[in-house]
Amino acid sequence: MKKHGFLYRNGLSLFFLALFVITLIAQALTGWKENNQEIIKEGGSALTFAAYLHSGHFISATFENFQSEFLQMGLYVVMTIGLRQIGSAESKSLDEPEEVDREPVPSKDAPWPVKKGGLWLKLYSHSLSITFFVLFSISWALHLYGSWIEHNDEQRLSNLPADSITQFLGEPDFWFQTFQNWQSEFISIVAIVFLSVYLRQKGSPESKPVDAPHMETGK
Structure with missing residues (x-):
């Protein structure tokens, strides 16, 4: 090699x-x-x-983007297990068995949780989605914290009383920022899933072969 x-x-x-x-x-x-x-x-x-x-301004802006990205990837990893899109390079085959669905078999070169088996294997079998959702949860919490700090900084500059984090959760601004980011991530998934049915990029693993039929599902 x-x-x-x-x-x-x-x-x-x-x-x-x-x-x-x-x-x-x-x-x-x-x-x-x-x-x-x-x-x-x-x-x-x-x-x-x-x-x-x-500052709240920096923490909020940074983790506002992080949390939506991790949510997107976590949902994408989980939803592609069972959902299909005919013709998409991002979808599993409609009918044929997939290599990713086979049961793990211990071997010399297998990751140690596979060799260990039991709970370790169970956790490792879902470790990618678990990690994305943990990262999403941490990022969402930091986005909330940063936005709350920034909100109270603005309150002080305007000589207004600070709000508790519970009060801030009832404000529309935080949720506006959150849903603004989530919807952009979801439409980007729709774009890559659907556009890969009809469009190609030679050499990219995210595309089907250039000469593949439109309705051929998977790579």
Whole structure:
């Protein structure tokens, strides 16, 4: 078997990790400036960059996006187990058995939970969706916390009393942000599932072969 270097073997994750770091830094810098403009406009004092990274504005904006992404991926992983879309590269076959549905068999190279069996195997068999939903729950909670802190910062600048987190949950702004993000994630799933029926991208595992019939389901 041909040996490949580290970058070649991990290029996809490293590329998107680099984009994540670059865009997170860009978000922090631009968010810091934008937030300070709003604070100064309301008669407050500008935050240092370090202070901004602990602010509700930064925490809310960051985890508002994280939670919707993790929800999207968790639901997608679970829903593709049983639901089908005829002709889609993202769907399992309508009738044929799939390799991913076979029962795990212990072997020398199998992951250790498979060799261990029992509860460990049960958890490992659902570990991808479990992890996504745990990450979603943590991100949702941090989005709520950051939005609450930001809301109370705005209240103080307007000389209004702070709200408890329970009171804040009754405000429409937090839910507007949440549903705004969720609906964009759900329509993006619809787009990749449906468009892969009729459109192709040569060389991509997210596409069927270019010459595959439209109604051929799966890759």
